[in-house]
Structures are given as structure tokens and as C-alpha cells.
Amino acid sequence: MELRTVTAGYFSPTDTTKKTVEAIARGIRPVINILDLTPPAAREAEYHFGPEDLLVIGAPVYGGRIPLVEEEAIRHIHGSCTPVVLAAVYGNRAYEDALLELRDLLSCQGFIPVAAGAFIGEHSFGNVIAAGRPDTQDLAKCTDFGRQIAFWLKDATVGDFSLKVPGNYPYRARGAQSGIPHEISGDCIFCLHCAEVCPTGAISTKSPAIKDMSRCIKCQACAKKCPKGARIVPGGFVETMVEKLSAMCGEGRKEPQLFLGR
Ligand SMILES: Cc1cc2nc3c(=O)[nH]c(=O)nc-3n(C[C@H](O)[C@H](O)[C@H](O)COP(=O)(O)O)c2cc1C
Structure with missing residues (x-):
């Protein structure tokens, strides 16, 4: 498969997904395009990719799913048998159905999922859980993963890929939409x-x-x-969340999990 362009796409309010996706994309090819879906205006435009483009798309995990705003944004991204690499970035607890949801969504939009990974990013709540991640070690793994993908794609066609990722149907129910007061x-x-x-x-x-x-x-x-x-954040909300989530994260460092559809 000859690639014309490689694009790093993400919704990433606190930049951990951005760092992860850009490292994977730069492993595939040093010069990349950026599709940053974080600013509201960027999520209103329509985007089109052809069969010789490659999209690396990443999402932070919110409640075991991808954020609803990113789901809506992805519905504006159109592929045409376009290879796509999926990345779910989670705060050390679990990513549940996020990769499965990304795979299904991108497939519906005309993309062919060729590889995926679940990566760890510092938790949005505070700077305690998975502090500083993705770190140098994580980013090196992302770049290596990108290099491997480039190697696999060289002598492949999109028809060679059938990507399986963890997750369950029905997807986890989304939590009620409620903000955090500051x-x-x-x-x-x-x-x-x-x-x-x-x-x-x-x-x-x-x-x-x-x-x-x-x-x-x-x-x-x-x-x-x-x-x-x-x-x-008043009322000790963050501290309580950190305590609760830390107990759910388990002991020891979690490492990225990588999946290839070939
Ligand atoms: C509303 C919300 C829900 C979250 N849910 C989860 C979750 O289910 N599992 C998990 O491990 N991390 C969860 N996180 C943490 C984020 O997935 C993690 O911090 C991610 O790296 C943030 O990405 P960003 O830096 O690109 O914004 C959640 C964060 C927020 C804000």
C-alpha cells in the first residue's frame, strides 16, 4: 500500500491523546498532517480522506466510551477505503468499550481499521493518577508501533485487514451529562x-x-x-475522585496494549 498522506486526528482537552497520536503518526512517517478536533469550530467542518491517505485517530476514554463530542465530530470525517489506526487513551483505570466504539464508528465512516492500541495518559482529574504519562517510555512505544504499522502496510492491501479489539455490546451506558463547578x-x-x-x-x-x-x-x-x-474545584471533588479511582486502578504500571488486524 503506497501512502500519500498521514494525518494525526484527535480530540484532546489535556493533550495526552494528542501526544500519543502524534507519536504513532510520526513513527509511520516523519511529516504528518494534524486534524485537531478539540476546538469547537474544528468539529463543524467536513473532512474527506481517500484510499491512499492514512488516518491515525485518537480519543480519550470517558466512562469506558469515547466522548460524545468526539463521536459527533467523527461523523463529519469521511473515508473511502481509507486505512485507519485507532488509539484509546485512558487514565489508568480501564478503556472498556472505547476501542470497539472507535472501530465501529470509523468503519461506518468508510475507513478500514488496520491497527489499534490502548494507551495510558495522566488522569484528567488531578495530576496524581498516571502522573506525567504518556512519558518518554510510552512515546517511544508509540513511535515503534507506528514504524511497525508502516512496515506491515508496505506489502498489504486494505482487504488483508480484519481488526479485532476488546469491548462489549451493548456499549457501556454513558453517564448523565453534568459539569464540574469551579x-x-x-x-x-x-x-x-x-x-x-x-x-x-x-x-x-x-x-x-x-x-x-x-x-x-x-x-x-x-x-x-x-x-x-x-x-x-470546591468540595474536595477531585481528591475524592482520585482516592476512589486509585483504588480501581490496581497496583503496578499498566503498559499500552497493541492490536494488529492482519
Ligand atoms: C469525564 C471523564 C471520564 C473519564 N473516564 C475514564 C475511564 O472510564 N477510564 C479511565 O481509565 N480514564 C478515564 N478518564 C481519564 C481520561 O481518559 C485520561 O485522563 C485521558 O488521558 C485524557 O485525555 P486528554 O489528555 O487527551 O484530554 C476520564 C476523564 C474524564 C474527564
Whole structure:
């Protein structure tokens, strides 16, 4: 299979999916295109890929699924027997049906899934669970995986691939949509970076304190990317979540799981 282009596509509020997907794509080919579906406007356009393009698409895992906003965005991406590599990035607990959902969704959009992986990223809630991941070791594995994919694709046609990934039907039910309230501390310098990085436009561009809770998807981009650490989740929500989730994550370092459809 001769490739014309390689594109790294992702929805990635706190950048762990972005780093993972870009490392895989750069392993396939050093020069890549970027399709960043995180800003709201990017999710409104239609995108088309041909049989000689390759898409590496990644999603963070939210409740064992891919985020609803990314599912909606992927419905605007059209393939034509286009090979696709899938990446689910999860916060060290579990990825459940996220890879299966990605595979099914991309297949419906005209893509041929050729490989997939589940990777670990620092959990969105706090900076304790899987802190600093993907780290150098993870990114080296992503790049190696990309190199392997390039090698496998060389003498293959898309008809050679039938990718199996873990997951169950019906997919896990999505949790009720509810946001996380934030308090703004005295350290806030009103730079409005929080509004800029919010992937759903939930924060007012006039004041960081004004937030549309019906739009908040709990991604924590606003809090994690605040240059002053001035967005505080009150009531010990993050600490309680970290305690609960840490108990569910198990002991020891989890490693990426890789799947090839050949
Ligand atoms: C609303 C929400 C739900 C999440 N659900 C899960 C989950 O089910 N399993 C898990 O291991 N991590 C879960 N995470 C953690 C993210 O999958 C993880 O931190 C990921 O690396 C974030 O990707 P990003 O940096 O691209 O935003 C969740 C995070 C959020 C915000």
C-alpha cells in the first residue's frame, strides 16, 4: 500500500491523546498532517480522506466510551477505503468499550481499521493518577508501533485487514451529562486562557467565573491549563475522585496494549 498522506486526528482537552497520536503518526512517517478536533469550530467542518491517505485517530476514554463530542465530530470525517489506526487513551483505570466504539464508528465512516492500541495518559482529574504519562517510555512505544504499522502496510492491501479489539455490546451506558463547578481564586489574572482552551465553549470569553454547566464535559482543560492554577474545584471533588479511582486502578504500571488486524 503506497501512502500519500498521514494525518494525526484527535480530540484532546489535556493533550495526552494528542501526544500519543502524534507519536504513532510520526513513527509511520516523519511529516504528518494534524486534524485537531478539540476546538469547537474544528468539529463543524467536513473532512474527506481517500484510499491512499492514512488516518491515525485518537480519543480519550470517558466512562469506558469515547466522548460524545468526539463521536459527533467523527461523523463529519469521511473515508473511502481509507486505512485507519485507532488509539484509546485512558487514565489508568480501564478503556472498556472505547476501542470497539472507535472501530465501529470509523468503519461506518468508510475507513478500514488496520491497527489499534490502548494507551495510558495522566488522569484528567488531578495530576496524581498516571502522573506525567504518556512519558518518554510510552512515546517511544508509540513511535515503534507506528514504524511497525508502516512496515506491515508496505506489502498489504486494505482487504488483508480484519481488526479485532476488546469491548462489549451493548456499549457501556454513558453517564448523565453534568459539569464540574469551579471557584476562581485570587491568583486569577483574567487572561481568559481557560475560555480559549475549553473544547465546548462553556466558559464565557468575558469572565472566567461565568460557566455554562450544561456544556461542561468535565475534561478539566481549563483547570489544568490555567497558568496560575486559579481554577479550583470546591468540595474536595477531585481528591475524592482520585482516592476512589486509585483504588480501581490496581497496583503496578499498566503498559499500552497493541492490536494488529492482519
Ligand atoms: C469525564 C471523564 C471520564 C473519564 N473516564 C475514564 C475511564 O472510564 N477510564 C479511565 O481509565 N480514564 C478515564 N478518564 C481519564 C481520561 O481518559 C485520561 O485522563 C485521558 O488521558 C485524557 O485525555 P486528554 O489528555 O487527551 O484530554 C476520564 C476523564 C474524564 C474527564
